Amino acid sequence: MQLAQRYGFEVDPHERIDDLSMGERQQLELLRLLAGGAHVLILDEPTTGISAEQKELLFDSMRTLAREEGKTLILVSHKLDEVQELCDYAYVLRKGRHVGGRSLPCPNPELVALMFEQLPPRPARRNTTQTETVLELQAVSVRSTRLELEPVSLQVQAGQVLGLAGLEGSGQELLLRACAGLLPLAAGRLQLNGTSAQLHWDYPTARRHGVAYLAAGRLEEGLVAGLTLTEHMALVNKAHGLLVDWAHSRQQAAEHITTYQVVGQPESYIENLSGGNQQRFLFAMLPKDLTLILMEHPTRGLDIRSTDWIWEQLDARRSTGTAIIFISADLDEVAARSDQIAVFSGGRLVRTVAAAQTDADELGHLIGGAA
Amino acid sequence: MSAKPSFLQRIWPLLPGLAALLITTLLLVVMGTDPIDAYLAMWQGAFGSSARIYSVLAFLVPLLLAASGLLLTFKAGLWNIGIEGQIIMGAIAASWVALRVQLPAGLQIPLELLAAMAGGAVWALLAGVLKTRGGVHEIFGGLALNNLAILFTNYLIAGPWQPPEGGSFRGTQPFGAHALLPLFDNSRLSLLSLALAVLAFAGVALLLTNSHWGLRLKALGQNARSAFLLGVSSQRELLLAMALCGALAGLGGGVRVLSWFDSLRQSISGGIGYLALMVVLLAGFRLVLTPLVAFFFSAVLNGSITLQLRTQLHSALGDILTGVLVLLVLLFGNYTRVQRVVLRAAQAARRRLSDG
Amino acid sequence: MDSTQLIAILGSIVLQAAPLIIAVCGETISERAGVINLSMDGSLLLSALAGFVAALLTGSLLLGFLAAAAVGALxxxxxxxxxxxxxxxxxxxxxxxxxxxxxxxxxxxxxYTRLPGPSVPSWHIPLLKDIPVLGPIFFRQDAVVYFALLLVLVTWWFLFRTRAGLELRSAGERPEAAFSRGVAVRKLRYLYAILGGALVGMAGAAYSLSVKIGWAEGHTRGMGWIALAIVIFGGWSPVRGAIGALLFGATKALATLLQRSFPQVALVAFNAIPWLLMIVVLLLVSGKLAAPLLARAPAALRRPLRSLLQAAPPAALGQPLDES
Structure with missing residues (x-):
């Protein structure tokens, strides 16, 4: 408690952890470490999910720790403004390599240039964007226990790719799950292909309307460990009659294995496939005609070959009018693959930009919380 | 892992059986009974005459029906411990028709059996809805419903259904002959019920291995979240699995009152539901093993009843034998797992020795 | 009914609840450390028998309780x-x-069925027994009741006020985190599961040597399952669990009382109360039903009501942890 007062933290020691806000939990963890006599503190994205006021408090205490008590602080952050505000020196890492450093403060563009170098040239692709609106959100807000997404309004056209950028936990996941019917809308209207807004929007309804959702955790949310590829095929097929036509399902699985270049057998258990092959098989199971595909981190953990292959598949689907909304932590991927980019920060849609008219500098700024 | 199984690995599945036999033998010796005599009495009790064999088969019918139902609920990842109550409610529903409804000969028994299935299914659905809608774990919902079913039986026997000569608290008056299942060769066995049980098991086996629904249950049991995302409606399938299991259990209860007994009795199930859970656990949820294990259990329990009549030893000995067997198989049945634990312990011991 | 009668009934509720309280404390300790001991019903029965037989053969109540504890621990x-x-x-x-x-x-x-045997003598606590109302209810009982009441306080204090209790809870809530901070999770889980089991065993002896003296087949059948439900109802807290056990004891006493006043209603209706109660309380604490009810409650009451009704089980209850 003395410690808490010294740094101006207000943590009620009788509260349960569950009931504390993110900021209060963080203060508590900081106090715990300081009480344990830590000299070097490593803070990984410490301002994610905490209020502006708590951020000020945190930064004040961190300055006190560094300047007056001689502790060493290492800050890991995406937010350039915070880095500028707090740090003395910045090291920039990119794709597992240390690419340079600057004494701070320094102009933001210098850091951004180090961070992103140059955006890769956008792969040439047909512009299949049509004018027909597939999805329209009107002042949609979504609530979870941790975060409330402020009202979002946007439109997605047939064949369009909308990339959702932002630090993890900035609200883009909530929006994606709400579109999939996995989270209830706290307010606002959602219209798909002109469906009535009064429609009770849940996951089965979304599926019926041609919405597909691919979660980040493939074996947790998507595939069933313990089932073979053939069994997966039979599971997603429209049931004709009571009994499964195993020969047919097996043949289908074999066909998909060939067309989608999955390394595996129809009899293989899905959990024995590599991540890339699991993702390929998930794509293989998607219904043919889809209105909208929603994806969390579609290429996370995949090698470059699988990544390119997956985007080829998605491009093919776009050309038939399927709209795509995806989340990715890889800024390059968002910039390269999207038509439109919606940038989220702290539970707010900060801005929607056309991918062709933006650059890494702007994206970096937006993600970092500059409006 | 060696390619060729070792001798130990090959005889491993037999060891729990031997150990269980050893433990019951010890118990018998402690109780001052000659174990050889006791096992002989049990054998004769189960297979000593054709009448005994019929009795084993008659007992097997409800056990196999319940175990078949449990294969469904276990597949969906449910612990349907409420199966005991579902058997009882099936017995009550069949008894109601037998006591209160007069139908032409060809309709009486089918309606009784249908009522039994409905009774069990309703009780199972209650536990299922408590789980899916109310968030009450099926183990606790089921246990409460089991006890309520037992109390309901007692109430019926002591109250509205008591025999005209006065409440004996033991059972209702015997049903009319037209309401009872025809028995085979003066035994307690009804061939019709045996055929139904075999049919039910075959149906369950077909559903589980070859139906779309069985596949959906399997997916739900393995990973409910993924199954939901792949379009499986978990609530509907879970309730359906419960209802089907309850119907089979209820049918078993109906068979109990209509052939094993001739009336509704106080302990009409007498733990057959719990026994069926043990059967499926010992069979490791495997289809082929389930009827074999059920037959084995039925033989042991029939044998132990004879043992009790002859030696005054409590018939719970049969339950102990099977219980120890299930426990040992659950604990040590998986050879590779046991091997790993033993190896690890040996390593740790070696490390400690070399350190000290 | 006059006040002496009422006090006598309340006293019998406390006595009825005492073994349940002991068993609930034991299971709470075990589950808080992450181990569900679902064997409770069988373990209560066997330990009730073991306690009775051991005390009968040796003439020592203490050995009776020890034998029962050993069975529960096993x-x-x-x-x-x-x-x-x-x-x-x-x-x-x-x-x-x-x-x-x-x-x-x-x-x-x-x-050993229906044999006369030893029992825990009642012993009134000097001074405390003379407190009006509370004295006759709580302090003119036997050692089992005092042990149960003391156990609630000690368990609560241990779980929530000591470092060892904190480590116990961390083994059940976040075993990985606890392990990474140097808590020997597996060892603790063994320790507290066995300790909890020993308490369950003592609860069995509390039945056969004090509350329901003697032995008969199925002597305590059902009480183990009820105790397991009370642990959930108690939100994995010994104090709330004890309240649940007292509530359960009260329904039994109430049933006996009502039975006397309404002899025309079948006994089974009263015997059904605890099981109906079990379903109702589990519905209430599950949250699925309670959440919409809570949302309708006045805002000022919502928070205390929620903390009264709802409780999450230890997050890693029943889950293994790979320490190697």
Whole structure:
């Protein structure tokens, strides 16, 4: 408690952890470490999910720790403004390599240039964007226990790719799950292909309307460990009659294995496939005609070959009018693959930009919380 | 892992059986009974005459029906411990028709059996809805419903259904002959019920291995979240699995009152539901093993009843034998797992020795 | 009914609840550390028999309780070994042990049925027994009741006020985090599962040597399952669990009372109350039903009501932890 007062933290020691806000939990963890006599503190994205006021408090205490008590602080952050505000020196890492450093403060563009170098040239692709609106959100807000997404309004056209950028936990996941019917809308209207807004929007309804959702955790949310590829095929097929036509399902699985270049057998258990092959098989199971595909981190953990292959598949689907909304932590991927980019920060849609008219500098700024 | 199984690995599945036999033998010796005599009495009790064999088969019918139902609920990842109550409610529903409804000969028994299935299914659905809608774990919902079913039986026997000569608290008056299942060769066995049980098991086996629904249950049991995302409606399938299991259990209860007994009795199930859970656990949820294990259990329990009549030893000995067997198989049945634990312990011991 | 009668009834509620309280405390400790001991019903039966027989043969009540505790500890050790070392399903092992304990007690207890035997003498606590109302209810009982009441306080204090209790809870809530901070999770889980099991065993002896003296087949059948439900109702807190046990004891006393006043209603209707109560309280604490109800409650009441009704189980209850 003395410690808490010294740094101006207000943590009620009788509260349960569950009931504390993110900021209060963080203060508590900081106090715990300081009480344990830590000299070097490593803070990984410490301002994610905490209020502006708590951020000020945190930064004040961190300055006190560094300047007056001689502790060493290492800050890991995406937010350039915070880095500028707090740090003395910045090291920039990119794709597992240390690419340079600057004494701070320094102009933001210098850091951004180090961070992103140059955006890769956008792969040439047909512009299949049509004018027909597939999805329209009107002042949609979504609530979870941790975060409330402020009202979002946007439109997605047939064949369009909308990339959702932002630090993890900035609200883009909530929006994606709400579109999939996995989270209830706290307010606002959602219209798909002109469906009535009064429609009770849940996951089965979304599926019926041609919405597909691919979660980040493939074996947790998507595939069933313990089932073979053939069994997966039979599971997603429209049931004709009571009994499964195993020969047919097996043949289908074999066909998909060939067309989608999955390394595996129809009899293989899905959990024995590599991540890339699991993702390929998930794509293989998607219904043919889809209105909208929603994806969390579609290429996370995949090698470059699988990544390119997956985007080829998605491009093919776009050309038939399927709209795509995806989340990715890889800024390059968002910039390269999207038509439109919606940038989220702290539970707010900060801005929607056309991918062709933006650059890494702007994206970096937006993600970092500059409006 | 060696390619060729070792001798130990090959005889491993037999060891729990031997150990269980050893433990019951010890118990018998402690109780001052000659174990050889006791096992002989049990054998004769189960297979000593054709009448005994019929009795084993008659007992097997409800056990196999319940175990078949449990294969469904276990597949969906449910612990349907409420199966005991579902058997009882099936017995009550069949008894109601037998006591209160007069139908032409060809309709009486089918309606009784249908009522039994409905009774069990309703009780199972209650536990299922408590789980899916109310968030009450099926183990606790089921246990409460089991006890309520037992109390309901007692109430019926002591109250509205008591025999005209006065409440004996033991059972209702015997049903009319037209309401009872025809028995085979003066035994307690009804061939019709045996055929139904075999049919039910075959149906369950077909559903589980070859139906779309069985596949959906399997997916739900393995990973409910993924199954939901792949379009499986978990609530509907879970309730359906419960209802089907309850119907089979209820049918078993109906068979109990209509052939094993001739009336509704106080302990009409007498733990057959719990026994069926043990059967499926010992069979490791495997289809082929389930009827074999059920037959084995039925033989042991029939044998132990004879043992009790002859030696005054409590018939719970049969339950102990099977219980120890299930426990040992659950604990040590998986050879590779046991091997790993033993190896690890040996390593740790070696490390400690070399350190000290 | 005059006040002496009422006080006598309240006193009998406390006595009825005492073994349940002991068992609930034991199971709460075990589950807080992450181990579900579902064998409780069988373990209570067998330990009730063991306690009675040991006390009968040796003439020592203490040995009776020790024998019962040993049986309970053995059952818990089997569950712990099966799940912590052999990675088998805790629920399955617990269930089989519950069945096995039942049949073992029936088999072994056959020749001890309805024998007169020793019992814990009642002992009124000097001074405290003279407190009006509370004295006769709580302090003119026997050692089992005092032990149960003391156990609630000690368990609560241990779980929530000591460092060891904190480590126990961390083993059940976030075993990985606890392990990374140097807590020997597996060892703790063994320790507290066995300790909890020993308490369950003592609860069995509390029945056969004090509350329901003697032995008969199925002597305590059902009480183990009820105790398991009370642990949930109690939100894994010994104090709330004790309140749940008292509530349960009250329904039993109430049933007896009502039975006297309404003899035309069948006895079974009253016997059904505890099981109906079990369903209702589990519905209330599950949250699925309580959440919409809470949302309608006045805002000022919502928070206290929620903390009263709802409780989450230890996050890693029943889950294994790979320490190697």
């Amino acid at each position: 059952f818990a050790a089997i569950v712990a070994f099966g799940s912590l070392h052999l990675r088998q399903n805790q629920v399955a092992i617990g269930f089989v042990l519950a069945m096995l304990g039942d049949s073992l007690s029936a088999f072994l207890g056959q020749s």
